Amino acid sequence: xxxxxxxxxxxxxxxxxxxxxQERLPKKVYKELKKTMTEGKELDPVIADVVAExxxxxxxxKGATHYTHIFQPLTGMTAEKHDSFITAPKEDGSVLMEFSGxxxxxxxxxxxxxxxxxxxxxFEARGYTAWDCxxxxxxxKDAAGAIxxxxxxxxxxxxxxxxxxxxxLRSMQAINxxxxxxxxxxxxxxxxxxxxxxxxxxxxxxxxxxxYLKRKDLIFTGRTLFGAMPPKGQELDDHYFGIIRQxxxxxxxxxxxxxxxxxxxxxxxxxxxxPAQHELAPIYAEANVAVDHNQIVMKTLKKVACQHxxxxxxxxxxxxxxxxxxxxxxxxxxxxxxxxxxxPGKTPHENIQFLLVLTCxxxxxxxxxxxxxxxxxxxxxxxRLGANEAPPAIISIFLGEQLQDVIEQLVNTGSATxxxxxxxxxxxxxxxxxxxxxxxxxxxTSPFAFTGNKFEFRMVGSKDSIASPNIVLNTIVAEAxxxxxxxxxxxxxxxxxxxxxxxxxxxxHQRIIFNGNGYSEEWVEEAERRGxxxxxxxxxxxxxxxxDKAVEMFGKFGVYxxxxxxxxxxxxxxxxxxxxxxxxxxxxxxxxxxxxxAVISYTKSLADTINAVTAAGAKAAVQVGLLNECSDLLEEAxxxxxxxxxxxxxxxxxxxxxxxxxxxxxxxxPAMAALRAPVDKLEMLVDKEVWPMPSYGDxxxxx
Ligand code: ADP
Ligand code: MG
Numbered sequence: 081x082x083x084x085x086x087x088x089x090x091x092x093x094x095x096x097x098x099x100x101x102q103e104r105l106p107k108k109v110y111k112e113l114k115k116t117m118t119e120g121k122e123l124d125p126v127i128a129d130v131v132a133e134x135x136x137x138x139x140x141x142k143g144a145t146h147y148t149h150i151f152q153p154l155t156g157m158t159a160e161k162h163d164s165f166i167t168a169p170k171e172d173g174s175v176l177m178e179f180s181g182x183x184x185x186x187x188x189x190x191x192x193x194x195x196x197x198x199x200x201x202x203f204e205a206r207g208y209t210a211w212d213c214x215x216x217x218x219x220x221k222d223a224a225g226a227i228x229x230x231x232x233x234x235x236x237x238x239x240x241x242x243x244x245x246x247x248x249l250r251s252m253q254a255i256n257x258x259x260x261x262x263x264x265x266x267x268x269x270x271x272x273x274x275x276x277x278x279x280x281x282x283x284x285x286x287x288x289x290x291x292y293l294k295r296k297d298l299i300f301t302g303r304t305l306f307g308a309m310p311p312k313g314q315e316l317d318d319h320y321f322g323i324i325r326q327x328x329x330x331x332x333x334x335x336x337x338x339x340x341x342x343x344x345x346x347x348x349x350x351x352x353x354x355p356a357q358h359e360l361a362p363i364y365a366e367a368n369v370a371v372d373h374n375q376i377v378m379k380t381l382k383k384v385a386c387q388h389x390x391x392x393x394x395x396x397x398x399x400x401x402x403x404x405x406x407x408x409x410x411x412x413x414x415x416x417x418x419x420x421x422x423x424p425g426k427t428p429h430e431n432i433q434f435l436l437v438l439t440c441x442x443x444x445x446x447x448x449x450x451x452x453x454x455x456x457x458x459x460x461x462x463x464r465l466g467a468n469e470a471p472p473a474i475i476s477i478f479l480g481e482q483l484q485d486v487i488e489q490l491v492n493t494g495s496a497t498x499x500x501x502x503x504x505x506x507x508x509x510x511x512x513x514x515x516x517x518x519x520x521x522x523x524x525t526s527p528f529a530f531t532g533n534k535f536e537f538r539m540v541g542s543k544d545s546i547a548s549p550n551i552v553l554n555t556i557v558a559e560a561x562x563x564x565x566x567x568x569x570x571x572x573x574x575x576x577x578x579x580x581x582x583x584x585x586x587x588x589h590q591r592i593i594f595n596g597n598g599y600s601e602e603w604v605e606e607a608e609r610r611g612x613x614x615x616x617x618x619x620x621x622x623x624x625x626x627x628d629k630a631v632e633m634f635g636k637f638g639v640y641x642x643x644x645x646x647x648x649x650x651x652x653x654x655x656x657x658x659x660x661x662x663x664x665x666x667x668x669x670x671x672x673x674x675x676x677x678a679v680i681s682y683t684k685s686l687a688d689t690i691n692a693v694t695a696a697g698a699k700a701a702v703q704v705g706l707l708n709e710c711s712d713l714l715e716e717a718x719x720x721x722x723x724x725x726x727x728x729x730x731x732x733x734x735x736x737x738x739x740x741x742x743x744x745x746x747x748x749x750p751a752m753a754a755l756r757a758p759v760d761k762l763e764m765l766v767d768k769e770v771w772p773m774p775s776y777g778d779x780x781x782x783x
Contacts, residue, residue, distance in 0.1 A: 332358075
């Protein structure tokens with residue numbers, strides 16, 4: 081692609097888009113399919129056959145040989161199995177390319193090896209994938225050739241959700257129903273559908289592939305388990321928004337082109353805070369499409385990196401000592417006729433519907449802060465949340481000056497009479513344009529910040545699917561809307577009731593609002609005084625999934641059954657234990673086979689030098705000092721290695737998943753830190769020539 085103008089021509093070229101459907105489907109079929117997509121009407125099998133045929137011939141023209149049902153099991157990633165379009169050979173030995181409606185709408189992967197948290201025993205291995213027609217199919221081209229990818233939901237034989245897509249779609253239904261109910265009460269008769277819109281900003285690191293291959297920790301765990309800080313980190317703030325280096329720029333160009341072809345609206349790219357860290361953000365889309373597209377983004381970042389001799393690290397904390405990576409989940413609620421329920425307008429104090437929506441969200445987030453925190457829980461994210469860089473592990477809401485003031489008026493006087501307006505930006509330079517500022521400044525430390533016409537949930541980890549946070553957001557807000565509608569529908573006087581509700585919610589839930597510095601120690605203490613939960617680790621957060629209030633709410637809106645929640649909790653504990661176990665084993669492996677031998681050979685060469693220097697009649701005090709220092713640290717490292725090995729072995733003996741996860745957190749993780757400390761000190765002493773792997777400096781600054 082040479083011309084900028086050709087972006088428009090390649091955009092969506094590999095997507096079975098609305099335009100393609102209009103061109104290729106008979107009018108009647110197109111209309112029926114649209115009805116299913118927009119109104120959730122059941123799909124007629126005859127229609128499915130016609131759609132499948134059109135989809136297949138379109139895909140085959142693009143070179144596709146196979147199709148696959150892409151689904152999102154509870155691993156947080158996507159899964160797929162490829163089937164070619166060929167039929168059994170005819171008598172003359174020739175084959176046809178076929179694809180039926182049945183194959184389009186239903187798949188049956190023998191999927192007993194996916195985590196099911198006990199929802200499905202291995203002897204009952206049936207699982208079904210079902211076409212999610214609201215997220216477009218596309219043709220993906222890679223080393224396997226061209227493959228028609230069909231986004232699907234994945235359920236067990238008995239209909240339990242074994243994936244992240246099904247509950248997401250259920251939660252979208254819930255918020256649609258409750259938001260429509262609320263809109264009708266405010267006299268809206270025209271909107272027919274309300275959808276959560278999501279724009280995820282994706283952070284990632286890029287390292288040189290050859291150096292990556294020399295680090296077993298990166299290969300096995302996605303993060304460095306050892307590594308001394310280089311002389312320079314991120315303290316100069318010279319990487320954030322800095323000039324993008326040519327090698328990276330050419331990578332980003334290819335990523336964008338691939339994404340555009342797949343209909344992903346890659347929009348913003350820049351260098352992030354840490355060296356070698358970058359960000360990509362698309363234009364927001366309907367929640368399920370955004371979730372699917374984010375998976376495509378993550379895959380594309382990885383794939384294109386390979387083609388450029390790079391490796392893309394999506395882990396939340398690939399390097400200690402510099403910022404980790406997250407995924408800001410921007411979320412709003414929009415009607416099919418273009419109304420954003422989170423748009424305050426110029427004078428929010430007069431916008432009663434907005435104030436009710438806003439205070440419902442305060443209530444939802446306050447009542448279910450634990451669930452929202454849990455939705456961002458991920459092993460890697462434990463290194464960020466509460467560790468002075470990403471948002472703290474405590475959920476709070478930033479509203480900004482204007483809305484904060486409106487809420488204060490409501491709480492103090494019962495009604496709001498004015499809204500602070502945005503000023504004009506005055507730079508003192510006559511040649512610069514004068515424009516009006518937003519009414520609200522930004523706050524970078526809040527986990528849940530109002531940013532103009534959307535909320536930005538900043539806790540999500542970079543590697544994780546954004547499905548879980550959006551399932552939680554959609555459902556907790558649906559519940560708050562439902563409670564408000566119950567009250568309003570029963571009220572004799574709507575105006576008084578709505579006024580009272582807004583005041584009540586604002587007053588009862590103002591403790592969740594915090595506009596200060598979320599990274600400070602004072603906030604941790606203040607939050608405790610306010611009674612806000614501070615769930616410091618993933619293991620602490622998981623129980624939120626199965627509290628009575630969570631089970632009741634998810635059950636009420638048909639998003640998760642109790643069994644589905646229990647299964648998820650179990651899978652989370654297992655995921656935690658497995659990940660830490662792999663990290664511990666990798667540390668043991670690297671320390672035993674690479675680091676200790678390297679230090680031993682270095683101390684040997686020091687000893688030889690000392691002997692030679694002393695024999696020559698000179699002083700070898702420096703060498704002796706260094707040798708002693710190295711030997712002491714070597715001893716400390718060896719002792720820590722023994723302890724870590726014992727701790728990890730003991731973990732394997734614990735049968736119950738929760739207890740095992742907790743043991744890994746409380747005992748194995750500190751044992752890993754105890755091994756890392758002397759090793760990182762040794763790295764600063766030992767000759768770089770003999771150190772067995774590339775350093776932080778090599779990885780972060782020589783990309
Ligand atoms: P920031 O300045 O916070 O880094 P951007 O302005 O680039 O971020 O926007 C972040 C993301 O928010 C983008 O993906 C954008 O499409 C998305 N976004 C913008 N408006 C909305 C909205 N109303 N609802 C959901 N997402 C939105
Ligand atoms: Mg942002």
